[in-house]
Amino acid sequence: MTTTSLTSSRGAGRAGDKVFSGAALAAGCLILAVLFGVALFLVIQAIPAFTAPAADIQGGEGFFAYIWPIVVGTLIAAIIALAIATPVSIGVALFISHFAPRGLASGLGYVIDLLAAIPSVVYGAWGAAFLAPQISPAYGWLATNMGWLPIFQGPASATGKTILTAGIVLSVMVIPIITSLSREIFLQTPKLHEEAALALGATRWEMIKMSVLPFARPGIISAVMLGLGRALGETMAVALVLSSGALTASLIQSGNQTIAAEIALNFPEASGLKVSTLIAAGLVLFVITLAVNMIARWIISRHKEFSGAN
Amino acid sequence: MTSTLTPVRKRSALTKGQLPKYAPYVVLGVALVLGAAILALIGFNAFGWGVVSAILFAAGLVGWSAAVEGSRKAKDKLATCLVVGAFLVALLPLISVIWTVMVNGIPGLLNPAFLGTSMNGVTGVYDNRAAEGTGPVVGGIYHALIGTLQITLLATVISVPVGLLTAIYLVEYGNDRPLPRAITFFVDVMTGIPSIVAGLFAAAFFFAVVGPGTKTGAVAAVALSVLMIPVVVRSSEEMLKIVPNELREAAYALGVRKWRTILKVVIPTAISGIASGVTLAIARVIGETAPILVTAGFATSINNNVFGGWMASLPTFIYTQILNPTSPSNPDPSSQRAWGAALVLIILVMLLNLGARLIARVFAPKTGRR
Numbered sequence: 001m002t003t004t005s006l007t008s009s010r011g012a013g014r015a016g017d018k019v020f021s022g023a024a025l026a027a028g029c030l031i032l033a034v035l036f037g038v039a040l041f042l043v044i045q046a047i048p049a050f051t052a053p054a055a056d057i058q059g060g061e062g063f064f065a066y067i068w069p070i071v072v073g074t075l076i077a078a079i080i081a082l083a084i085a086t087p088v089s090i091g092v093a094l095f096i097s098h099f100a101p102r103g104l105a106s107g108l109g110y111v112i113d114l115l116a117a118i119p120s121v122v123y124g125a126w127g128a129a130f131l132a133p134q135i136s137p138a139y140g141w142l143a144t145n146m147g148w149l150p151i152f153q154g155p156a157s158a159t160g161k162t163i164l165t166a167g168i169v170l171s172v173m174v175i176p177i178i179t180s181l182s183r184e185i186f187l188q189t190p191k192l193h194e195e196a197a198l199a200l201g202a203t204r205w206e207m208i209k210m211s212v213l214p215f216a217r218p219g220i221i222s223a224v225m226l227g228l229g230r231a232l233g234e235t236m237a238v239a240l241v242l243s244s245g246a247l248t249a250s251l252i253q254s255g256n257q258t259i260a261a262e263i264a265l266n267f268p269e270a271s272g273l274k275v276s277t278l279i280a281a282g283l284v285l286f287v288i289t290l291a292v293n294m295i296a297r298w299i300i301s302r303h304k305e306f307s308g309a310n
Numbered sequence: 311m312t313s314t315l316t317p318v319r320k321r322s323a324l325t326k327g328q329l330p331k332y333a334p335y336v337v338l339g340v341a342l343v344l345g346a347a348i349l350a351l352i353g354f355n356a357f358g359w360g361v362v363s364a365i366l367f368a369a370g371l372v373g374w375s376a377a378v379e380g381s382r383k384a385k386d387k388l389a390t391c392l393v394v395g396a397f398l399v400a401l402l403p404l405i406s407v408i409w410t411v412m413v414n415g416i417p418g419l420l421n422p423a424f425l426g427t428s429m430n431g432v433t434g435v436y437d438n439r440a441a442e443g444t445g446p447v448v449g450g451i452y453h454a455l456i457g458t459l460q461i462t463l464l465a466t467v468i469s470v471p472v473g474l475l476t477a478i479y480l481v482e483y484g485n486d487r488p489l490p491r492a493i494t495f496f497v498d499v500m501t502g503i504p505s506i507v508a509g510l511f512a513a514a515f516f517f518a519v520v521g522p523g524t525k526t527g528a529v530a531a532v533a534l535s536v537l538m539i540p541v542v543v544r545s546s547e548e549m550l551k552i553v554p555n556e557l558r559e560a561a562y563a564l565g566v567r568k569w570r571t572i573l574k575v576v577i578p579t580a581i582s583g584i585a586s587g588v589t590l591a592i593a594r595v596i597g598e599t600a601p602i603l604v605t606a607g608f609a610t611s612i613n614n615n616v617f618g619g620w621m622a623s624l625p626t627f628i629y630t631q632i633l634n635p636t637s638p639s640n641p642d643p644s645s646q647r648a649w650g651a652a653l654v655l656i657i658l659v660m661l662l663n664l665g666a667r668l669i670a671r672v673f674a675p676k677t678g679r680r
Contacts (some may be wrong), residue, residue, distance in 0.1 A: 016567060016570070017567055019569075020569035021568075021569070023475055024482070025479055027479060028476045028479040028493045031476055032496055034536060037511070038503070042507075042511060044514070044518060088400055090396075091392060091397065094396075095396065096397075108397070111401070112400065115400070117659050118408075118659070119625060119652075120597065121629055122411060122628070122656060124629075129410065129414070130406065175400055179400070203382055203383060203386035205388075206382065206386070208389070229502040230502070232504065233507065235600035236625075239633075240633065260506045263506050263510065263600075263604065264599075267510075267513075267604045268604065268608065275517075278510075279514055286503070289503065290499060293501075293502035296502075297495060297499060
C-alpha cells in the first residue's frame with residue numbers, strides 16, 4: 001500500500017516538474033516565435049507593395065521612390081534628437097552620479113524617470129500646442145541671420161511645426177533612456193580609479209575625464225544607440241508636431257516626414273494596396289531599428305564584464 | 311595713522327589662490343541683476359532672463375576662477391556649471407509639460423459629464439454653439455476610458471503568464487545554454503521594437519488569420535502585449551535572480567520538487583518586485599498611441615466588447631481630438647476635451663508608477679538580500 005502511494009505521489013511530482021518546465025520552455029520559445037512572426041507577417045502583408053506595378057504605388061514611381069524620402073526624414077529627425085539629447089543626458093547622468101548630494105541623487109533619478117513615464121501622445125500635444133508657437137520666432141531669427149546655411153534656409157514656418165521642433169520633442173523623450181543607462185555605467189566605475197585620480201590632486205572634472213569617461217565609453221555608445229532606436233521608431237511626437245511634406249534640406253520649413261508618422265497618419269483610412277505599402281514601410285522601419293538595437297546589444301555584451309548595462 | 315592699527319587678517323598659504331566661499335553667491339547676484347538689465351533693454355521675459363543670467367553666471371564664475379585659481383580649477387568650475395545646467399535643461403520640458411497639461415486640462419475635467427459620457431452623437435453643431443458661448447461643452451471620455459482599461463487588462467492577462475514563465479525558464483532552467491542566451495538576446499531586441507511596428511504586426515497577423523480590415527480591442531491588446539512581454543521578462547528576471555540560492559537549496563534538501571520550490575518558495579520571495587515590475591509595464595503600455603491607432607480604429611460610442619467592433623482609448627482619443635477636431639472651424643472644445651483626457655491619462659500613469667513603488671516597499675520580502 002505504502003509503496004504504491006509513494007510511487008504515485010512521486011509520479012505526480014515528476015509530471016508536475018515536466019509540465020512546469022515544459023510550460024516555461026514553451027513561453028520562452030513563444031517569444032522567439034513572436035519576434036519571428038513579426039518579421040514573417042510583415043513580409044507576407046508587404047509583398048504586394050513590392051510586386052505591384054510602379055504606377056500603382058503612392059507617388060506613381062514605385063515603392064523605393066516612395067520610401068526613400070521618408071527614410072531620410074526619419075534619419076534627420078533621429079539625428080537632431082540625438083544631437084540634443086546625448087550631451088544633455090550625459091550631463092544629467094554625471095550630475096546624478098557624481099555631482100548631486102548623496103541624499104538627493106536617487107530622488108533626482110526618479111524625477112528624470114518621470115520624463116519617461118509621460119505618454120508620448122502628451123508630448124506630441126505639448127509640442128504642437130506649446131513648443132511650436134513659442135519657438136517659431138527663433139526660427140524667424142535663424143532664417144534671417146543664418147539663412148546662408150542650407151539647413152536654416154528661409155522662409156521659416158510661421159507655425160513652428162517643423163522637423164526641428166519634432167526633433168526637439170523627440171530628444172525630450174530620448175533623454176531619460178540615455179540618462180538612466182549612462183548613470184548605471186557611471187556608478188559602476190571602480191571606486192579605486194576615482195580615488196587614485198583624486199589622490200594625485202586631480203580636480204573633480206579631471207577625475208571624471210581620466211577615470212569615469214574612459215571606463216564608460218562603450219556603455220555610453222550603446223546607450224546612445226538604444227536612444228537612437230527609440231527616436232527612429234517614435235510616432236506621436238512627429239505625427240502631431242510636424243506638418244509634413246516633401247523632403248527638404250531646411251529644418252525650419254514645414255516638410256519632411258518620418259516612417260512611423262506616415263504610417264500613423266495614413267493607416268487608419270488606408271485600404272488595399274495602400275495597406276501593403278504602409279506595412280512595407282513598417283517592415284523597413286523594423287529592419288532599421290532591429291539593426292541599430294542589435295549593434296547596441298552586441299556592444300554591451302562585448303563589454304559585459306566591465307559595464308553594468310546588460 | 312589709526313588704520314594701520316586695525317588687525318589685518320592674514321591669508322593662510324593653504325587658502326591662497328582660492329575663490330572665497332561666497333564667490334558663487336556674489337556672481338549669481340550680479341548675473342541676475344545684469345541679466346534683468348539686459349533683458350529690460352530687449353523686452354523682458356522670465357525664460358530669457360533665466361537663460362541670460364545662467365550664461366552670465368557661468369562666464370563670470372569661470373572667468374573669476376581662471377584669474378585667481380588658474381586654468382585647471384576654472385575648467386572644473388566650467389564642467390560643474392555645464393553639468394548642473396544640463397540637469398536644469400532636462401527639467402524644463404518636464405515642468406512645462408505638466409504645467410501645460412494642468413492649465414489646459416483642468417477646465418475639461420471640471421465638466422461634471424466629462425468622465426461619464428461618451429462622444430456618441432456629439433457633432434460640430436454642439437461645438438460651434440459652445441465656442442459661441444451659447445451652450446456647454448458636451449461629450450466626454452467614458453468610452454475611451456472603458457476601452458483603455460479593457461485593452462490594457464487583456465494585454466496584461468496575455469503578457470504576465472508568458473513573461474513570468476519565460477523569466478522562470480531563463481533563471482531556473484537556463485544554465486547559460488544557447489537557447490536561453492538566444493531568448494535573452496531577442497528579449498532585449500524586442501524591447502526596442504518601435505510601438506507602431508508592434509501595432510502593424512498585430513494588424514497584419516489578424517488580417518492574415520481572421521480577414522482583412524479586422525480592427526478590434528483584442529488586436530490592440532495583442533499589439534500591446536508584444537511591447538509588454540519583454541518588459542515583464544526583464545523585470546521578473548532581475549527579481550528572480552536576487553532570490554538567495556540558499557532558499558532553493560533548503561527546499562531541495564527537504565525533498566521538495568523543483569516546480570513546487572519555484573511556486574512555493576522562489577516566487578513568493580520575489581513577488582513584490584515582480585508585481586511592481588508588472589505595474590510599471592502596465593504604466594508603459596497604457597499610454598501607447600500608435601499601436602492602438604492602427605489596430606482598434608476610432609469609436610465615438612461605448613463598446614464593451616473587446617473582441618468585436620472598433621474601440622476607443624484615451625491616447626487615440628487625444629490624438630484624434632487634436633488632429634481632427636469635431637468641429638473643424640471651432641477646434642477649442644475639442645482641444646479642451648483632448649487636454650482633459652491627457653490629464654486623466656497622466657494621472658493614471660503617475661498612479662501606476664506610485665503604486666509600483668508602494669508595492670515594492672510594502673510587500674518587500676523580510677529575508678531578501680539587501
